[in-house]
Amino acid sequence: MDLNTIWFVLLMFLFTGYFLLEGFDYGVGILLPFLGKDDADRRVIINTIGPFWDANEVWLVTAGASMFAAFPHWYATLFSGFHIALLLLLVSLIFRGVAFEFRSKDRHPRWRSLWDWSIFAGGLVPALLWGIAFANIVRGVPIGPDMQYQGGFWNLLNPYALSGGLAFLALFTLHGAVFLNLRTRGEMLERAQKAAERLWLPTVVLVAIFVVGGYLATDMFSRLGLNPGPVPLGAGAALLAVGWFIRQRSHGWAFAMTSLSIALSAAGVAMGLYPRVMVSSLNDAWSLTIYNASSSPYTLQVMSIVALVILPVVLIYQGWSYWVFRKRVGREDVLEY
Numbered sequence: 168m169d170l171n172t173i174w175f176v177l178l179m180f181l182f183t184g185y186f187l188l189e190g191f192d193y194g195v196g197i198l199l200p201f202l203g204k205d206d207a208d209r210r211v212i213i214n215t216i217g218p219f220w221d222a223n224e225v226w227l228v229t230a231g232a233s234m235f236a237a238f239p240h241w242y243a244t245l246f247s248g249f250h251i252a253l254l255l256l257l258v259s260l261i262f263r264g265v266a267f268e269f270r271s272k273d274r275h276p277r278w279r280s281l282w283d284w285s286i287f288a289g290g291l292v293p294a295l296l297w298g299i300a301f302a303n304i305v306r307g308v309p310i311g312p313d314m315q316y317q318g319g320f321w322n323l324l325n326p327y328a329l330s331g332g333l334a335f336l337a338l339f340t341l342h343g344a345v346f347l348n349l350r351t352r353g354e355m356l357e358r359a360q361k362a363a364e365r366l367w368l369p370t371v372v373l374v375a376i377f378v379v380g381g382y383l384a385t386d387m388f389s390r391l392g393l394n395p396g397p398v399p400l401g402a403g404a405a406l407l408a409v410g411w412f413i414r415q416r417s418h419g420w421a422f423a424m425t426s427l428s429i430a431l432s433a434a435g436v437a438m439g440l441y442p443r444v445m446v447s448s449l450n451d452a453w454s455l456t457i458y459n460a461s462s463s464p465y466t467l468q469v470m471s472i473v474a475l476v477i478l479p480v481v482l483i484y485q486g487w488s489y490w491v492f493r494k495r496v497g498r499e500d501v502l503e504y
Contacts, residue, residue, distance in 0.1 A: 170464060170467040170468065170471060171442075171457040171458055171461050171467065172441075172442070172457060173467075173471065174233070174237040174238070174457070174461070174467055174470070174471075175238075175437070175441065175442070175444070175457045176437075177233065177474065178230060178233050178234060178237065178238070179433060179434070179437040181226055181229055181230035181233060182226075182230050182433060183429070183430050183433040183434070184226045185223070185224075185226035185227045185230060186297070186339075186429050186433060187426050187429050187430055188219070188223040188226060189220075189223040189224060189226065189227065189293075190294075190338070190339040190342045190343070190429055191216070191339070191342045191343045191345075191346035191425075192216050192219070192220045192223055192290070192343070193289075193290035193291075193293060193294045193339045193340075193343065194290065194294075194339045194340045194341065194342045194343015194344060194346065195212060195213075195215060195216050195290070195343040195346060195347060196216075196263065196286040196287055196289055196290030196291075196343070197287060197290040197291050197294070197336075197339070197340050197343060198212070198340065198343055198344060198347065198359075198362060199212050199213070199283055199286055199287055199290075200283060200284065200287050201362070202347070202355065202358045202359060202362060203283070206276070206279060207498045208355060208498070209279075209283055210271075211351060211355055211496050211497065211498055212347065212351075212355070213267070213270070213286070214496050215346070215347060215350035215351060215496050216346075217267065218488065218491075218492040219488065219489065219492070220264075220267060221264070221267075222485055222488060224260070224264075225481070229481075233470070233474075236462060236466065236470055237461060237462055237466075237467060237470060238444060238455075238457070238460045238461050238462070239460070239462060240314050240455060240459065240460035240461075241444045241445060241455050241460040243314070244310060244314050244315070244316055244445060244455060244460075245304075245445065247315070247316055248308060248310075248316025248318065249300060249303075249316075249323065251320045252296050252299065252300060252320070252323060253296075255292060255296060256292065256293050256296045256297075259288055259289045259292035259293055260289060260293060262285045262288065262289055263285060263286055263288075263289020263290070264289075265282075265285070266282035266283075266285035266286045266289065267286070269282055270282035270283070270286075290339075290343075291336065294332075294335050294336045294339045294340070295332040295333075295335065295336050296332065297332075297335055298328075298331040298332035298333065298334055298335025298336060299323060299324070299328045299329065299331055299332040300323075301331060301335075301436060302327055302328040302330070302331025302332070302377070303323050303325075303328050303331075304440070304444075304445055304446065305381065305385050305387070305436060305439060305440060305446065306325070306327050306328065306384050306385050306446070306448070307385070307446035307447060307448035307454075308322065308323070308445065308446070308447070308448055309322065309447070309448050309449050310445060310446075310447035310448075310449065310453055310454065310455065311447075311449065311453060312450075312453050314453075314455060314459075314460070317449070326380070327377075327380045327381075327383075327384040327385075330373070330376050330377045330380050331377050331380075333373050333377075334370075334373045334374045334376070334377035337366065337369055337370040337373045337374070338370055338373075338374060338406075338425070338428070338429065340366055340370075341363065341366045341367060341370045341409070341425060342422075342425045342426070342429065344359055344362040344363035344366055345363050345409070345413070345418065345421045345422045345425050346422060347359035347362075347363075348360055348363060348413075348416075348418040348421065348422070349418050349419065349422055349495075350495055350496055351495055351496055351497065352495045352496075352497045353497055353498070355497070355498075356495075360413070360416065363413045363421070364413055364414065367409060367410040367413060368410070370406070371406060371407065371410070374403075374406060378399075378403070381439075385439070385446075386439075386446075387439045396438075398431050398434050398435050398438060399431070399432075399435035399438075401427070401431045402427075402428050402431035402432040402434075402435055403428075405424045405425075405427040405428040405431060406424070406425075406428040408424045409421050409424045409425055409428070412424055441457075442456045442457045442458065443455065443456050443457075444456060444457060444460055445460075
């Protein structure tokens with residue numbers, strides 16, 4: 168395995184970690200206005216992700232920096248072509264981060280309502296946009312022989328991409344509901360349980376539509392075949408198993424299955440793309456690959472040494488933080504946010 172492939176795998180690992188961890192953050196934020204009946208309820212919901220949300224976003228920062236260093240042409244084409252969508256994503260994440268810190272600064276209902284809806288929008292908009300972005304990367308966008316994006320913003324809002332946005336949105340919302348089952352108790356736990364039960368079937372339907380659309384709108388059919396292998400099939404099986412574990416109130420297993428479904432789905436996308444990183448809809452020969460979009464071998468070597476030292480430390484620290492804040496949250500607890 169060459170360094171180009173290693174860094175492609177590592178980059179997919181970082182995005183998978185981001186979707187897995189930040190996915191339930193988004194889902195919890197989306198559910199905030201609907202499960203929180205009063206301010207105390209909403210504080211409970213926010214405090215379930217309060218210790219984690221900023222550390223979870225580190226995965227996105229690391230993935231973006233790694234893409235810039237390892238595959239600068241991919242970074243340039245993606246950020247120049249998707250700049251409006253990425254700007255909307257950035258603004259929503261800024262408002263979301265500010266909302267977590269500013270919400271508790273004033274007790275006025277209008278003040279807190281403003282930031283509650285900012286948290287909601289900061290979960291909904293990124294979930295939708297990430298689905299649209301990844302669907303377009305797999306489907307293909309108009310990239311010329313000079314690696315320049317030749318389309319506009321509206322080219323990105325095609326039916327397949329919108330189905331991807333809805334699938335990501337539904338999956339992250341379900342992931343958030345299952346996470347709340349793990350982190351709350353009492354009446355809030357019952358509301359989260361009902362939300363998870365109601366969300367499961369629509370999520371399965373939307374994901375199924377996205378998968379079928381992938382076979383019709385992309386070259387996944389020719390690359391993976393009718394039997395795509397254990398990874399994509401495992402993602403589907405895990406999502407189906409979520410419904411059974413939710414009904415059995417096996418909250419830990421339900422969360423493990425939503426996490427597994429997200430991780431295997433990301434791996435399936437990587438398998439369908441490799442060795443490409445962005446597909447050109449104009450001419451497949453103009454697609455960006457891990458070879459024509461990469462940095463020099465020396466750069467990849469240096470980055471590999473740095474990653475080998477830093478990545479284990481980050482993983483250990485984040486695992487430790489989840490262990491420390493593993494207890495359930497209730498109205499009677501001392502709440503920071």
